[in-house]
Amino acid sequence: MRCWLLIPFLFCFSLLSAQNKPLLYNVDDLPQSLLLNPGAQIDFIGHIGLPFFSQIHFSAGTSGISLHDIFRNHGTNINTRIKEAMHSMTSYDHFTANEQVEIISLGWQLDKRNYLSTGIYQELDFFSYFPKDLAILVNEGNANYINDVFDFSQAAFTGEILTVYHLGLNHRFDQRLTVGVRGKLYSGIFNAESTGNTGTFTTITTPQGPNKYRHIVDNMDVQVNTSGFASLNEEEDMTVEEGTAELLKRSFFGGNVGVGLDLGLSYLVTEQFVASASVQDIGVMFQREDVESYHYYGSYQTDGLEPLFPELDETGRAIPYWDEFEDEVDRNLIDRTYNEPYITWRPAKFNLAIEYGFGQAFLPCNYLKVNEVRFMNQIGMNLAGVLRPRGFVYAFTTYWDKKLTEKQRFRIAHTFDDYSLANFGLMYSVTFNKFNLYLAANNLLGFRNLAKARSTSVQLGMQMVFKDL
Amino acid sequence: MSLIPGINKVILCLVCCMALTGCVKDIDLDQAEEIGLSPDIDVDLLIYDISEDYFYQSGNNVFQPVIRDTVRLEFLDDDYIQKDLTEVEFYFRHINTFPQRFSHTIKFLSNAGREQILIQYEVAPGSLNNPVETDYTEIIEENRIHLVRNSIQMVIELEAHPNSDEFKGELKFASTGLFKFDF
Numbered sequence: 199m200r201c202w203l204l205i206p207f208l209f210c211f212s213l214l215s216a217q218n219k220p221l222l223y224n225v226d227d228l229p230q231s232l233l234l235n236p237g238a239q240i241d242f243i244g245h246i247g248l249p250f251f252s253q254i255h256f257s258a259g260t261s262g263i264s265l266h267d268i269f270r271n272h273g274t275n276i277n278t279r280i281k282e283a284m285h286s287m288t289s290y291d292h293f294t295a296n297e298q299v300e301i302i303s304l305g306w307q308l309d310k311r312n313y314l315s316t317g318i319y320q321e322l323d324f325f326s327y328f329p330k331d332l333a334i335l336v337n338e339g340n341a342n343y344i345n346d347v348f349d350f351s352q353a354a355f356t357g358e359i360l361t362v363y364h365l366g367l368n369h370r371f372d373q374r375l376t377v378g379v380r381g382k383l384y385s386g387i388f389n390a391e392s393t394g395n396t397g398t399f400t401t402i403t404t405p406q407g408p409n410k411y412r413h414i415v416d417n418m419d420v421q422v423n424t425s426g427f428a429s430l431n432e433e434e435d436m437t438v439e440e441g442t443a444e445l446l447k448r449s450f451f452g453g454n455v456g457v458g459l460d461l462g463l464s465y466l467v468t469e470q471f472v473a474s475a476s477v478q479d480i481g482v483m484f485q486r487e488d489v490e491s492y493h494y495y496g497s498y499q500t501d502g503l504e505p506l507f508p509e510l511d512e513t514g515r516a517i518p519y520w521d522e523f524e525d526e527v528d529r530n531l532i533d534r535t536y537n538e539p540y541i542t543w544r545p546a547k548f549n550l551a552i553e554y555g556f557g558q559a560f561l562p563c564n565y566l567k568v569n570e571v572r573f574m575n576q577i578g579m580n581l582a583g584v585l586r587p588r589g590f591v592y593a594f595t596t597y598w599d600k601k602l603t604e605k606q607r608f609r610i611a612h613t614f615d616d617y618s619l620a621n622f623g624l625m626y627s628v629t630f631n632k633f634n635l636y637l638a639a640n641n642l643l644g645f646r647n648l649a650k651a652r653s654t655s656v657q658l659g660m661q662m663v664f665k666d667l
Numbered sequence: 668m669s670l671i672p673g674i675n676k677v678i679l680c681l682v683c684c685m686a687l688t689g690c691v692k693d694i695d696l697d698q699a700e701e702i703g704l705s706p707d708i709d710v711d712l713l714i715y716d717i718s719e720d721y722f723y724q725s726g727n728n729v730f731q732p733v734i735r736d737t738v739r740l741e742f743l744d745d746d747y748i749q750k751d752l753t754e755v756e757f758y759f760r761h762i763n764t765f766p767q768r769f770s771h772t773i774k775f776l777s778n779a780g781r782e783q784i785l786i787q788y789e790v791a792p793g794s795l796n797n798p799v800e801t802d803y804t805e806i807i808e809e810n811r812i813h814l815v816r817n818s819i820q821m822v823i824e825l826e827a828h829p830n831s832d833e834f835k836g837e838l839k840f841a842s843t844g845l846f847k848f849d850f
Contacts, residue, residue, distance in 0.1 A: 277703055339706030340755035341845055401709060408714045409841040410760065502711030502842065505736035505823060507721050520739045649694045 210434060220254065220580045220595035220611050221625035221638035222657060223549055224464070224474055227607070228636060229305055232315050232649060235476035235549060236366045236378025236518040237462030240313060244664035247303030247317065252661045255298040257640070259653030262291030263615035266649040269541045284337060290354040292586070292616070295391050297322040301361075303661065312367040315380075316515060320449070321362060323545060326355035340401045344411065350397040350420055354587040356545070359426075360386040360483070361449040366460065374466040378476075379459065386454035386483055386545070387445055388426035391542055393587040395420045397495075409501040419495045423540050425454050428490035440600070456483035458544055470573070472553045473520065481544035491536040498530035546585040552579035553599075595623075605629040613640065617653035625657075634663040710813040712757075713738060713823065716806040719765070719835050722827055729811075730834075735780040737776075743819050747848065756845040757786070759831050762800050763793040765836030770826040775818035780808040784815040795836060 210366040223234045227314050232239045247253070263283045268276065298321045305315030331348040340348075366380030397418030404412045426448060430441065447453070458481020464474040503519045555573030576599040583590035597611035608629045614622040617639055625638035637658045644651025715736075724731055742748065761771065768789055775784040786805050793799030805817055827834070 205816055265691070266694055269694040269698055271693055271698075276698040276701050277705070280702065335706070337704050337706060339708040339848075341707035341709040344709065408716060408839070409711045410758065410843050411709060411711055413711060500711060503713045503738055504714050505738055507715070507717060507734045507736050516737060520740070520741045524741075645690075647690065647692045649691045 216389045217441065217639075219657060220593065220597065220613060221581060221609055221623050222636075223580055223582075224472075224551060224553065224578070225599070225607070225609065225625070225627065227629075227663065227665075228634070229298075229303060229663065230636075230657075230659065231314060231318075232313075232366060232368060232378065232380075233364075233460075234307070234478065235462035235464070235474055236315075236368060236380040236460050237376050237464050237476065238368070238378065238474065239376050239464045241665060242370065242663045243307040243313075243666045245303070245305050245315075245661055247300055247659070247661040249302055250299060251659060252317075253298060253300040253657060253659040255296070255321070255657045256653035257297075257653070258295045259615075259617045259655075260291070260293050261652065262287035264650050264652050265490070266647070271648065281337065284330065284333050285329060288460075289330050289349070290588070291328040291330075292591070292593075293326050293328070295322070295324045295576045300659065307666075313530045314366070315368070316365045318364075319362050320360070322359045324355075324357040324358075324549070325354060325545070327586075329353040329589065335399070340399075343485075344403055345402050346400070348399040350395050350399070350418055353395050353420065356391045356392045356393065356542070356587065358389045358391075360389075360456075360481075361385040361387065362458075364460075368519075376464045380461075382458035382460065382479070382481060384456035384458060384481060384483055385426060385449055386456065386485065387448045389454070389483065389485055389542060390422065390424045391426060392420070392422040403663075405500070407501060408504075412499055412501050414499040416497050416499075418446060418497065418531065419493075421491060421493045422489045423484040423485070423489070423542075425487065425489045425540075427488070429488045453487045454483060454485045456481055456544070458482070462549075465582070467552075471556045472555070473605040474549070474551045474553075476549045478547040478549075479544040480546050483544065484539065486539040486541060489537055489539055491538060491540065494531070495534075496531040497529060501526075535640060543585075547583065548590075549580060549582050551578055551580040575599070589631045597623075609638075611640075615653070617641070618644070621653070623655070629663060632662050632664055633660065635660045668680070692713065695716035697724050701715050702840045704832070704848070706850075708846045708848070710844055710846065711822065712740075712844050713840070715823075715838075715840045717825075717840075718837050722834070730829075732829065733824065733826045735822060737812045737820055739820050741819065744816065747850070749816050750845075751848045751850045752812055752815065752846060753849045754847040756847075757805045757807070758843045758845070759786075759788075759803045759805075760800065760841045762839040763790050763800045764795050764798045764832065765838060766792050766794055767834060767836075768792045769838065770828065772822075772823040772824040772826070775815065775819050776820040778824060780818050780820070781817075783818045783825065784811075788807050790838070793836070794836070798837075810837055 216381055219234060222228060222230045222246065225231045225237050226241045267283055268279055272352045301318040301320060303317035305313060307313050329350050329352040335348045363383040364380050366378060368376065368378040370376045392427045398416045398422065400414045401411050402414065458479050460478045462476030464472055467473050503523055505519060507518060553576045555576045557574035578597050580595040591611050593615040595611050596612040597609050599609040601607045609625040611623040613623065615621060620643055622643060623640035624642055627634065627636040640655035641651055641653050642654055646653055648654060721734055722731055768791060771788055771790050773786040775783055780785055788803045790801045791799045
């Protein structure tokens with residue numbers, strides 16, 4: 199049965215990782231699937247989320263080390279372990295954390311073809327590559343790394359906290375094709391980013407030079423942009439209440455704003471095969487309020503200070519060699535602070551998936567067509583990616599989705615990513631009357647000892663889901 | 668279908684147990700207090716390249732066997748030196764083409780001009796066709812590191828010892844400091 203469709207997915211993606219929610223993707227009786235794919239096939243006609251509890255999501259990951267690698271309670275000294283960890287990691291290893299809380303979530307069927315969904319959620323997203331060279335320079339210094347290049351471009355991170363207001367439409371063209379779009383308004387609470395940095399620092403030996411070494415800073419251009427940080431940093435006397443009030447104000451467009459778009463589609467290739475794709479957060483943030491940027495740039499090299507003999511100048515005063523050196527450094531390695539608006543792009547995400555259904559059943563699975571023939575079992579594959587400063591970070595998930603009854607289903611998934619090759623996840627959803635509760639967790643093996651886990655992810659939520667039974 | 672009620676209980680238990688009772692074992696976060704940085708920073712200090720002209724007073728052209736200069740090393744007063752410096756290894760190198768030997772004196776002085784560290788060594792004579800290198804290393808260990816912390820001026824004094832050969836040549840000086848920290 200057209201198993202060749204599965205082959206490219208199985209063999210083309212061997213080096214993958216990501217921060218995603220494969221356990222909720224294309225779960226047709228959970229409204230959260232519309233946040234991952236606005237063109238998902240759904241089988242409900244309305245939903246209302248329990249405020250603040252319809253989706254609580256948390257994920258964190260480190261691709262290079264675990265907490266146990268550093269803090270294990272036996273073996274070598276912790277500083278030795280940190281040093282070893284730094285050397286074992288690469289500048290492409292990364293740290294990530296993502297948190298989402300749905301504040302409001304609701305949706306309803308407009309007609310047989312259209313489903314409207316809307317809501318508000320708050321999101322925190324942090325991502326940083328490991329700046330290996332700089333970490334080693336700070337931790338060990340340059341003495342053992344003469345002639346080695348320390349690369350400033352390895353420093354790249356993004357971090358943001360924002361509130362997202364969204365409105366989406368799920369439209370069924372025909373029995374095969376469902377498409378969807380979701381518009382988003384972002385209200386920024388905090389942003390910090392440093393990407394696209396350049397430059398190197400090197401200490402080279404100079405056998406023919408005036409000194410034993412020459413220190414060279416070459417083409418340094420490092421910038422850190424922040425919004426929503428300077429005012430909090432400056433207000434030393436700000437109370438917790440005042441700080442909270444300030445953050446709440448920013449949540450409601452009191453700070454920086456942006457717009458974004460999600461797109462998605464699902465297509466029945468055959469009765470049993472469903473292909474789907476989506477992109478999320480094709481969006482831009484205009485950071486205009488409470489902006490502060492720090493810029494360091496320039497090139498400089500030195501062999502040391504050079505006394506002139508005699509030590510007094512023509513006026514009989516001591517020559518201020520150090521002051522002159524500092525002035526020269528300041529002229530060549532420039533440090534500026536700006537308050538200029540800047541633009542940031544949201545970390546765009548994509549999902550590609552194909553599902554194969556089997557175990558035919560007669561269930562009211564699609565809100566547009568009651569009593570449509572569907573399947574009790576689905577196996578699927580999902581390739582997800584999220585755009586980070588140096589390109590996409592991928593994850594490849596295979597899953598088995600099983601409907602136990604009309605009210606209960608589970609999904610077992612295995613994900614290949616940078617964090618683990620044995621990332622098994624489980625999702626369980628149950629509906630009591632119209633009250634739905636779901637719980638999903640990735641990397642279950644890691645939960646035995648989270649200190650050894652390089653990633654973990656949990657989603658849970660509760661809501662009213664209405665079906666046209 | 669009789670299996671289904673059992674399965675869902677197992678799944679629910681499994682998800683709940685895994686997600687809600689995940690634990691952190693075999694680690695000791697108190698070790699965070701022991702985390703420190705121990706960089707060894709190798710930096711250039713002073714250089715010079717002088718000829719015989721430097722030993723003659725400008726104006727009257729009178730030979731002066733001793734020349735000196737003073738450089739303030741303001742970074743020695745910075746917090747990271749004052750609190751976290753544990754050891755310093757000074758390295759000095761001369762390359763001499765003068766056929767005379769020199770006495771080289773390096774003094775580290777406090778802001779008030781009080782001598783903290785005194786380093787003296789002889790620079791071997793060379794010749795125009797045979798530059799002679801003299802290296803000298805002075806290690807200031809933890810028991811004397813306060814002397815570096817008290818210092819802020821570096822005085823270089825060079826005394827020529829004329830002999831029967833013509834006083835002509837070039838003397839190159841290089842110096843570095845290996846500063847070891849424990850933050």
